[in-house]
Amino acid sequence: MSIHSPPTLEELARQALLRNEALAISALETLPWTLFPLLFVDAFNGEHTRIVKAMVAAWPLPYLPVGALMNTFNLEVLQDMLEGLDVLLTQNVHPRYELTGPLKVITDLYFRFQLDEKETNFLQWAQQRKDSLQLCCVNMKIESLSLDNVRKILTVFQPEHIQVLELSIDWSWCTLAQFSPYLAQMRNLHTLSLVQIHKNRFGLDDITYLEEKFVRRFLSQFSTLSRLQHLYLNGISLVGDQVKLLLRNLKTPLESFSVTHCLVFRSHLSHLSQCERLHQLKHLDMCGVLLSYMLCMNPLRVLLEKVANTLETLGFQGCGITDSQLSVLLPALSQCSKLTKINFYFNDFSVNALSDLFLHTANFTKMAVEQYPAPVECYDEFGYFSRERFIQLCPMLMDTLRTIRQPKDISFAALLCSSYNHCVYGLESRVCTCQR
Known part of the structure; x- marks a missing residue:
C-alpha cells in the first residue's frame, strides 16, 4: 500500500x-x-x-510564465489567457504591480503555413502594446511560413529571447541569407533545428557565385550563437568547404549534432572528426546519410573515438553500411560504453557481422534501446524479403547476444518496399508489420 x-x-x-x-x-x-x-x-x-x-x-x-503551462503550441489558448491583460495594461494605477517597465509574458508558440486572421490580429494586438507588454517566446516552431510572415512574428517576439528554434522551410539560399540577421540576434539560442521540407531545393546542382555568397552569409551567423548546444540539420546538403565553414563558426562544444537525409562526402567526415567542438557529443545522428559508396571509413572511426567518453545515443539508420565498413568502425564503437541507444536499422549487415557487432558491445551496460537491421540473409538474390528466414534468424541472433549480455529493448527491422513498410522482430511484439 x-x-x-x-x-x-x-x-x-x-x-x-x-x-x-x-x-x-x-x-x-x-x-x-x-x-x-x-x-x-x-x-x-x-x-x-x-x-x-x-x-x-x-x-x-513582473512576469507571466505562460509557456511552462502549455503541453502543446496553441495560439488560441494563449490569446484567451491574455484577454485579462487588457484590463491590467489599461489601468491608470497598478496598486499590486509596483515595478516599472513592461510586463513580461513567457510562452512557446507553433506557427505553420500561412498566418490566419486570428494570428494576424493577435500580432497586431501585441504590436500595439509593446510599450507595456513584452512577449517572450522561448520555444518557437515555424513550419512552411514565408520570410515576410516570419519577420512579422519576430517584430513581436524578439529573437534574443528564443532559446529553441525549429525551422521547417522551403527557402532558397537567398532567402536564408535574408533571414540570417535574425539568427544573429538569437544570442540565447541553445537548440537549432533546420529542416528542408522539399527535396533538391538545397541540392548539389551547380551553385553560382552569387548563391555561394548567400550560403556563406548564412553559415557565418553561427559564429554569433555563443550558447548553441544542439544542432539538427535535416535534408540540407553542403558542398565544398561549406561544412568546414559551418564547423569553424561553432563557438561552443555541442551536445547534439544531427546531419540527416543529405549527401555527405569523405572530406566532410574528415572535417567532422577534426572539429573539437564535436568531441564532447552526447548525441550523434546521421540517419539517411548514404555511406555505402564511402571507400574509406577511417574519418568516421576517428570521430567515434573522439566521442567515446561522452556519446549516449547513435543513429545510423538507412545509411547502407556494409560488413566491411562496419568492421572498420567496430574498434571505436566498442569504446562507447556510455551508449544508451543505438539505431542501425536498414543497413546491409550479414549474420556474421551482427554477431561480431554484439561481441564488441559486451561492456554496453547502460544500453536501453538497440535497433538492428534484418541480416542480408533474409533477402534472396533479387532482393525479395523472406519472412520465414527473418523469423528463423532473429531468435538466433538474440540468443547470441544473450550469451554476451542481457538486452533490455532490442529489435530487428526489414524494409519491405519503397513505401517504407517494414517488418519488425522484437522482444515484446516478436513479429509485426509496421508502416511509416
Missing part, C-alpha cells in the same frame, strides 16, 4: 478557493503575491477559465 503525504495548509487553501469561483476572484486583491504562481497553475490545469482571466488582470509580478 502506497503512502501519500497529506496536503499542506497552502494546498488546502488553494483547493478551497478553486471550489468557490466568486470567493477566489474577490480574494485576489488581498491574496499574498507569493500564492499567485501556484494558484495560477492550479486554475489553469483545472480549466477554471474565469479565475485564470481574473488572475491575469490582477497579476502582481
Whole structure:
C-alpha cells in the first residue's frame, strides 16, 4: 500500500478557493503575491477559465510564465489567457504591480503555413502594446511560413529571447541569407533545428557565385550563437568547404549534432572528426546519410573515438553500411560504453557481422534501446524479403547476444518496399508489420 503525504495548509487553501469561483476572484486583491504562481497553475490545469482571466488582470509580478503551462503550441489558448491583460495594461494605477517597465509574458508558440486572421490580429494586438507588454517566446516552431510572415512574428517576439528554434522551410539560399540577421540576434539560442521540407531545393546542382555568397552569409551567423548546444540539420546538403565553414563558426562544444537525409562526402567526415567542438557529443545522428559508396571509413572511426567518453545515443539508420565498413568502425564503437541507444536499422549487415557487432558491445551496460537491421540473409538474390528466414534468424541472433549480455529493448527491422513498410522482430511484439 502506497503512502501519500497529506496536503499542506497552502494546498488546502488553494483547493478551497478553486471550489468557490466568486470567493477566489474577490480574494485576489488581498491574496499574498507569493500564492499567485501556484494558484495560477492550479486554475489553469483545472480549466477554471474565469479565475485564470481574473488572475491575469490582477497579476502582481513582473512576469507571466505562460509557456511552462502549455503541453502543446496553441495560439488560441494563449490569446484567451491574455484577454485579462487588457484590463491590467489599461489601468491608470497598478496598486499590486509596483515595478516599472513592461510586463513580461513567457510562452512557446507553433506557427505553420500561412498566418490566419486570428494570428494576424493577435500580432497586431501585441504590436500595439509593446510599450507595456513584452512577449517572450522561448520555444518557437515555424513550419512552411514565408520570410515576410516570419519577420512579422519576430517584430513581436524578439529573437534574443528564443532559446529553441525549429525551422521547417522551403527557402532558397537567398532567402536564408535574408533571414540570417535574425539568427544573429538569437544570442540565447541553445537548440537549432533546420529542416528542408522539399527535396533538391538545397541540392548539389551547380551553385553560382552569387548563391555561394548567400550560403556563406548564412553559415557565418553561427559564429554569433555563443550558447548553441544542439544542432539538427535535416535534408540540407553542403558542398565544398561549406561544412568546414559551418564547423569553424561553432563557438561552443555541442551536445547534439544531427546531419540527416543529405549527401555527405569523405572530406566532410574528415572535417567532422577534426572539429573539437564535436568531441564532447552526447548525441550523434546521421540517419539517411548514404555511406555505402564511402571507400574509406577511417574519418568516421576517428570521430567515434573522439566521442567515446561522452556519446549516449547513435543513429545510423538507412545509411547502407556494409560488413566491411562496419568492421572498420567496430574498434571505436566498442569504446562507447556510455551508449544508451543505438539505431542501425536498414543497413546491409550479414549474420556474421551482427554477431561480431554484439561481441564488441559486451561492456554496453547502460544500453536501453538497440535497433538492428534484418541480416542480408533474409533477402534472396533479387532482393525479395523472406519472412520465414527473418523469423528463423532473429531468435538466433538474440540468443547470441544473450550469451554476451542481457538486452533490455532490442529489435530487428526489414524494409519491405519503397513505401517504407517494414517488418519488425522484437522482444515484446516478436513479429509485426509496421508502416511509416
